[in-house]
Amino acid sequence: MKHFLAFTQKEALEQRRSGKLLFLGILFALFGIMNPAVAKLTPWLLEVMADALAQSGMTVTEVTVTALDSWVQFFKNIPMALIAFALLEGSIFTKEYQTGTLVLSLTKGLKRHTVVLSKAAVLTVLWSAGYWLCFAITYGYNAYYWDNTIAQNLMFSAVCWWVLGLWIIGLLALFSVLSGASTGVYLGTGAVALICSLLQFLPKLQKYLPTALADGNSLIYGLKSPADYMPALVIAAGMALGCFAASIPIFRKKQL
Numbered sequence: 001m002k003h004f005l006a007f008t009q010k011e012a013l014e015q016r017r018s019g020k021l022l023f024l025g026i027l028f029a030l031f032g033i034m035n036p037a038v039a040k041l042t043p044w045l046l047e048v049m050a051d052a053l054a055q056s057g058m059t060v061t062e063v064t065v066t067a068l069d070s071w072v073q074f075f076k077n078i079p080m081a082l083i084a085f086a087l088l089e090g091s092i093f094t095k096e097y098q099t100g101t102l103v104l105s106l107t108k109g110l111k112r113h114t115v116v117l118s119k120a121a122v123l124t125v126l127w128s129a130g131y132w133l134c135f136a137i138t139y140g141y142n143a144y145y146w147d148n149t150i151a152q153n154l155m156f157s158a159v160c161w162w163v164l165g166l167w168i169i170g171l172l173a174l175f176s177v178l179s180g181a182s183t184g185v186y187l188g189t190g191a192v193a194l195i196c197s198l199l200q201f202l203p204k205l206q207k208y209l210p211t212a213l214a215d216g217n218s219l220i221y222g223l224k225s226p227a228d229y230m231p232a233l234v235i236a237a238g239m240a241l242g243c244f245a246a247s248i249p250i251f252r253k254k255q256l
Contacts, residue, residue: 032137170243
C-alpha cells in the first residue's frame with residue numbers, strides 16, 4: 001500500500017506539472033457551462049436568423065426551451081469530452097516506456113501490479129471528477145433556469161455514461177500494456193469501440209453492447225426504461241474490471 005500511494009502521488013504530480021489536470025478541468029467545466037448556454041441562446045439565435053430563413057421559405061415559430069434541451073446538449077457533447085480525455089491520457093503508460101523511467105522505478109523495488117493499479121486509479125479518478133463536474137454544472141444551471149424533473153431517468157442515464165467512460169479507460173489500460181506506442185493504444189481502443197458501434201445494427205446484440213449506454217436521450221425522454229440498459233451496463237462494468245485485471249499479468253511479462 002505504501003508503494004501504491006507513493007506512485008499514485010507521483011502520477012498525480014505529473015498530471016499537474018504537465019498541465020493535463022488544468023486542461024481537463026477547464027474542458028469539462030466548459031462543456032458543463034456550454035450545455036445550458038446553447039439551449040438558452042437557441043430562441044435568440046432563431047430570432048436573429050428569422051429574416052434570412054424567411055427569404056429561404058422557412059418560417060420560424062416560437063420556441064420553448066426546457067431543461068430537456070440542455071440535457072440533450074449534454075449527451076451530444078460528452079462524447080467529445082471523452083474522446084479528448086482518451087487522446088490526452090492514452091500515453092500514460094507508453095510515455096514511460098519511451099523515457100525509460102519505469103525501469104528505474106521497478107529496479108528500486110516497485111511491483112509491476114502497483115504500476116497498473118496506480119495508473120488505472122488515476123485515470124478513473126480523473127474521468128470521474130471531470131465527468132461529474134460537467135454534470136453538476138449543467139444540473140445547477142438547469143435547476144436555476146428551468147426544472148430538471150422534466151428529464152426522466154436522469155441519474156441513471158448519467159451513470160450509464162460514466163460507466164461507458166470506465167469501459168474506455170479499461171481498454172486504454174489493456175492496450176497500453178499490450179502495445180509499446182500510443183498509436184497502438186489509440187487504434188486498439190478505437191477499433192473495439194467502432195466494432196461495438198457497428199454491432200449495434202444487429203437488434204439481437206444491441207442491448208448487450210457497452211456502446212448502447214451512450215443513448216442517454218432515449219432515457220431522459222422516457223422512450224426506454226432503465227431495465228433496457230441493465231445488460232449493457234453490467235457487461236460494460238464487467239469488461240472494464242476484466243481489462244484492468246488482465247492488464248496486470250500481461251504487464252508482469254512485458255519486456256521494458
